[in-house]
Amino acid sequence: MTLAAQLLDWYYKNARDLPWRKDTDAYKIWVSEIMLQQTRVEAVKGYYKRWMERFPTPEILAQASEQEVLHYWQGLGYYSRARNLLTGVKEVCAVYNGKVPADEAVIQSLPGVGEYTAGAIASIAYNRPAPAIDGNVLRIFSRLFCLREDIARQTTKREVRRLVQRHIPGQCPGDFNQALMDLGAAVCIPLRPRCQLCPLTNLCKAYELDIQDTLPVRAPKKQPLLVVLAAGLILYNGHYLVRQRPETGLLAGMWEFPAVELTDEQAAASELKETLWQECRQQVNVGTRQYHYIHTFSHRKWDIAFYECQWLSGEALPERTAWLSADELSTVPWAGPHHKVAVALAVRET
Ligand code: SF4
Known part of the structure; x- marks a missing residue:
């Protein structure tokens, strides 16, 4: 079986039941992905629910004031995310008739939307084979392919992107990306990965060499x-x-x-x-x-x-x-x- 087939087989049995996975509405995926940046899934659930009760569509959000939007974001931190989301949604309403575009590059041109979020939206909502590479994916692929360069370097990121592009399936790229999210959250975790639960042990070079605890390589962070x-x-x-x-x-x-x-x-x-x-x-x-x-x-x-x-x-x-x-x-x-x-x-x- 291919890497994608093994991963998807595991995902369909173990996928997390998350509120934003109830449908594949691009606006909802966008909101959830922005909320999830730097924030734990459990913390986001309540915010997401309140947000969707108040701002269920791009049109309703676009009419809200910035102060109200910040109020609904209060406690999630990194408030520029909320401001950018509001600006981006206004652009979607003004330019794209309220429908989030499907093209990854166009999505990425919206305020506050980076490569990862654009990939997540394009793949989950529109079935486009777009990688969604965050810290989880960098960690998993650096272990799977035994990448020993600093994970923060652009060259390492480019290499991971190339590897993901090679393995992402054309049929269900959104599920593939979400499977990586779940694998990174529950199995291939930062410290002491739970390899005994992993569906990819037979393909993992770090596991084979028993060096999974030493990867990914990271340069020390600056203190705040x-x-x-x-x-x-x-x-x-x-x-x-x-x-x-x-x-x-x-x-x-x-x-x-x-x-x-x-x-x-x-x-x-x-x-x-x-x-x-x-x-x-x-x-x-x-x-x-x-x-x-x-x-x-x-x-x-x-x-x-x-x-x-x-x-x-x-x-x-x-x-x-x-x-x-x-x-x-x-x-x-x-x-x-x-x-x-x-x-x-x-x-x-x-
Ligand atoms: S075998 Fe272990 S290190 Fe390799 S991908 Fe799976 S959990 Fe991560």
Whole structure:
């Protein structure tokens, strides 16, 4: 039997029952694949269900505001994915009459859609023999064919693409790609692959040489940059001071309690007080630390403390700054750990 036949035989007996596999609607596959980037399947299920209840078609999503879309994405992280999805769906409605194109290259021209997602959509929704190569596939093929080069290098990726193209079947390429996803999730896992459960042991060079634990080869990753922050919780007249982050950069457009990046952790109170006046035009006394979180993004790690502040006086608020009541705290999309604090404050005030 060929590699594809062995893999598909296994897949048809072991495929995961996932909500986005109920049909082959290209829009639904697109949404699920974008949600699944950098996110565990179990975490995505609830988000996907709520999303499809609210935005079941490209046309309905295209009419939603960015703020609402971010709200439905809140907690999944990497918010540029949601923004790109909205922009891409608007393009599909405006240019392609609401139907996601079938051609892999055209799909890839949509905002936020990379080679992997385009391949997944083209193969699953339209039966095109397009590879969908993510970290799982790179790992599986580097083991199957004993590739000893760094998996992050373009030359290694090109080699894996060539191998997948050689093995992807013309009949059911979508199933082949999904079978690789499932094999990577449950059997050919990153640490200690479960070769005793694998349908491909007879074809696997790494298994034959008993070096599967040493592959794939990866150059060490850079550590995320540590950023120490102090944020102010200012309650005035039953409302909290909040502001919206800039339209570009990390967590663009999300909401937060006003914060300052500290140059000297000992001086948190004075630096926060100065920032609240300079950037929000509010005079406060900085009180005690109420909450503290460490939050890791892909390239940054926030060490952020939230201080209760006593409001003294203030001028008119600058743009992108607002007072929100405890009830309103749940109506905006929050940046990272600010969400946990907003939830805690809303509970405290009710
Ligand atoms: S035999 Fe082991 S290492 Fe090879 S593909 Fe299967 S699970 Fe991965």
